[in-house]
Amino acid sequence: MSATTFDAxxxxxxxxxxxxxxxxxxxQAETYWNILTKIKGSKLxxxxxxxxxxxxxxxxxxxxxxxxxxxxxxxEELKSKEQKVKWRKFCGEFEENIEDYNFGTLLRTSSNDxxxxxxxxxxxxxxxxAFEIARNRAGLNDWICGK
Numbered sequence: 341m342s343a344t345t346f347d348a349x350x351x352x353x354x355x356x357x358x359x360x361x362x363x364x365x366x367x368q369a370e371t372y373w374n375i376l377t378k379i380k381g382s383k384l385x386x387x388x389x390x391x392x393x394x395x396x397x398x399x400x401x402x403x404x405x406x407x408x409x410x411x412x413x414x415x416e417e418l419k420s421k422e423q424k425v426k427w428r429k430f431c432g433e434f435e436e437n438i439e440d441y442n443f444g445t446l447l448r449t450s451s452n453d454x455x456x457x458x459x460x461x462x463x464x465x466x467x468x469x470a471f472e473i474a475r476n477r478a479g480l481n482d483w484i485c486g487k
Contacts, residue, residue, distance in 0.1 A: 361444050365462065369446040369455050372472070373484070381472075381481030389437055390473050397470040400430040410474045412450045415461045427467065434466045441466040451480040 375384065387393065397404060404410050418427060434441040445468045449459045475481050 365444050365446050369460075373455060376481050376484040377487050378485065380479075380485045381476035382479045384476050384481075386469055386473055386476070387438065389434075390469075392437070393434070393466070393469050394473050394477065396430065396433055397474060400426060401470075404470075404474060407478045407480070410471060410478060411452070411480050413471075415449060418461070418463060418467060430470075431464060431466050438466055438469070447471055451475045452483075 417423060431442060442464045444462055445465045446455060446460050447463045447468045448455060449461060453459045472481070
């Protein structure tokens with residue numbers, strides 16, 4: 341029996357699998373939001389690698405040193421053809437250290453908003469970590485605490 345190589349570009353999207361991924365992504369978003377209602381983001385550590393994730397994020401994307409860029413961004417900043425190449429390189433840096441670094445999760449495009457149908461996009465977990473660690477360090481999620 342010969343093994344075949346899996347090609348994600350040619351794979352069919354099975355509805356049940358997509359639904360399961362969506363359920364997990366929503367559960368993760370709800371869990372994160374619930375944590376932010378109890379602990380100020382500026383006091384929160386998401387992983388033991390927060391410093392590495394943040395430093396690598398800023399190294400690859402220096403434009404996000406600007407708090408306003410982290411606070412609000414457009415989906416195209418992550419998903420245009422050119423940006424996908426840069427993000428793929430960034431994500432690959434965490435393949436060994438961050439469990440499930442490439443699993444799908446939800447990210448708010450504005451730190452001023454709650455999760456919702458508008459302003460929430462599907463990203464890989466390491467992108468979520470990069471933005472949310474930067475937002476937490478800047479105190480952008482602190483408003484959620486006590487909500």
